[in-house]
Amino acid sequence: MQIGFYFDQSRCIGCYACVAACRSWNQLGPEMPDLIRLVSEERGEFPNVSLSPLFLTCFHCTKPDCVPACPEGLLAKRTEDGIVVINNQELCTSCGLCVEACPYDAPQIVGDGKTNIVKCNLCLDRLSEGRSPACVATCPTEALDTGPMEELMAKYGELRGLEGFADYHQTNPSV
Numbered sequence: 001m002q003i004g005f006y007f008d009q010s011r012c013i014g015c016y017a018c019v020a021a022c023r024s025w026n027q028l029g030p031e032m033p034d035l036i037r038l039v040s041e042e043r044g045e046f047p048n049v050s051l052s053p054l055f056l057t058c059f060h061c062t063k064p065d066c067v068p069a070c071p072e073g074l075l076a077k078r079t080e081d082g083i084v085v086i087n088n089q090e091l092c093t094s095c096g097l098c099v100e101a102c103p104y105d106a107p108q109i110v111g112d113g114k115t116n117i118v119k120c121n122l123c124l125d126r127l128s129e130g131r132s133p134a135c136v137a138t139c140p141t142e143a144l145d146t147g148p149m150e151e152l153m154a155k156y157g158e159l160r161g162l163e164g165f166a167d168y169h170q171t172n173p174s175v
Contacts, residue, residue: 001148002062002148003083003148004148004173005144006146007175008142008144012053012141012143013053018138019036019038021137022135023035026134032118033118036056037056038053056104056105058084058102058104058119058122059173059175060084060122061174062172064077065103066106066107067084067098069098070098071097072091072093082174083122093116094109103171107119132145133146
């Protein structure tokens with residue numbers, strides 16, 4: 001089974017509730033980077049312009065480039081649910097190879113003295129309690145969902161490309 005995200009670009013209003021919920025739930029201090037990024041691309045020409053928000057985080061790829069890129073072997077893909085996790089943050093040497101390998105810039109290097117690398121883990125603690133990740137639970141427009149990829153595709157369809165989204169054929173992100 002592979003757990004992944006559903007993101008409906010047409011419903012996202014770029015309110016950053018998902019980013020704030022993630023920061024709060026994971027107790028990320030001001031020195032820590034966001035584990036979710038919203039990138040907005042302007043489209044069209046005046047007077048017909050629009051913004052297309054794009055939700056970016058770790059997409060727990062089927063073939064994650066970040067896992068083999070780590071020389072310390074700290075990143076791993078869990079067999080039971082396909083979630084990409086960091087095994088031991090403190091052993092990270094901050095080489096940045098995982099960051100360079102990820103087309104979504106999901107792993108983030110931090111220099112706070114305790115933690116050297118961070119990334120989304122799909123709120124494993126919440127999932128183990130049968131709850132949605134903080135970002136999904138907080139989204140006011142229901143632009144986000146999570147679950148087994150088979151169920152998400154049955155519910156929403158198999159459209160995988162989004163405006164501004166990196167080519168997904170190599171890593172097969174679970175989104």
